[in-house]
Amino acid sequence: MQGAIVRDDHRYLYVENFLRSRGCVFHEADARPEGLDFVIFPFAADVDKSVFDDHYFAGLREGVRIFSGIRNAYLTERCAARGLNYHAIMEDRGIAVKNAVPTSEGVIAYLVTSRTDTLAGSRMLVIGYGVCGSDLSKRLTSLGVDVYALVRTPEKEAQALADGVTPIYLDKIFEIDFDTIINTVPGTVLTDEMLERKRGSLFVDIASKPYGFNMETAKRLNEKSALLPGIPGKYAVRTSGEILGEYIFNILRGNA
Numbered sequence: 001m002q003g004a005i006v007r008d009d010h011r012y013l014y015v016e017n018f019l020r021s022r023g024c025v026f027h028e029a030d031a032r033p034e035g036l037d038f039v040i041f042p043f044a045a046d047v048d049k050s051v052f053d054d055h056y057f058a059g060l061r062e063g064v065r066i067f068s069g070i071r072n073a074y075l076t077e078r079c080a081a082r083g084l085n086y087h088a089i090m091e092d093r094g095i096a097v098k099n100a101v102p103t104s105e106g107v108i109a110y111l112v113t114s115r116t117d118t119l120a121g122s123r124m125l126v127i128g129y130g131v132c133g134s135d136l137s138k139r140l141t142s143l144g145v146d147v148y149a150l151v152r153t154p155e156k157e158a159q160a161l162a163d164g165v166t167p168i169y170l171d172k173i174f175e176i177d178f179d180t181i182i183n184t185v186p187g188t189v190l191t192d193e194m195l196e197r198k199r200g201s202l203f204v205d206i207a208s209k210p211y212g213f214n215m216e217t218a219k220r221l222n223e224k225s226a227l228l229p230g231i232p233g234k235y236a237v238r239t240s241g242e243i244l245g246e247y248i249f250n251i252l253r254g255n256a
Helices: 011-020 054-058 073-082 093-114 131-142 154-162 170-175 192-197 215-221 237-252
Strands: 002-005 025-027 038-040 065-068 085-088 123-127 146-150 166-168 180-183 202-205
Touching (some): 002 011, 011 237, 038 237, 065 237, 073 085, 093 131, 093 202
Parallel strands (some): 002 025, 002 038, 038 065, 123 146
């Protein structure tokens, strides 16, 4: 397999190493597109259109695999127009499940180094009980944290209970003091007014855009509050990169 990779993320070094070890041959990112079987574009929301223009895509044969970290409108349009197979890596549920581990470990690393108290014995609220929220909640619970998961449905309530995590609905969170509140939902759940009512808590947002917390307000209320997007690209980058590499390799072999 002949390919090219446009690096913008530390994980891509390990993606390339993984694919090379399985026989893939890489060319320079701006090499002529003829003969390529796949191209891996950045995690960023855009690409350099002065390099990867219509002429570049016209040079790719039909059926070439195009990858990017997150969905890109320009790549979506170009691939549809040219009959190219486009894959937005982070939209794959399997990737989300595997990435939950380095994400949780990265959050825990931040908490350990940013707090003055142990995690054990603390009380935390995790907003959202999806793939990341549930994995993080279970790992924090195993460290002795009293974890509450903000849920919206009976199904999520039941899932949290089964995992040994305390489910809580929005109208009840102001009855309990949390030393840390972690958001995993890409959208506003706690308004600025609600954040004010939780003054003193440490606010950590690990959601993707458009995020969940107004970080200006969160930092005013607690200076150690942090926006931590793309944690797998900063922690355990080899493991995270190999997760991506395995996904891409399976696509190239026609196994996914």
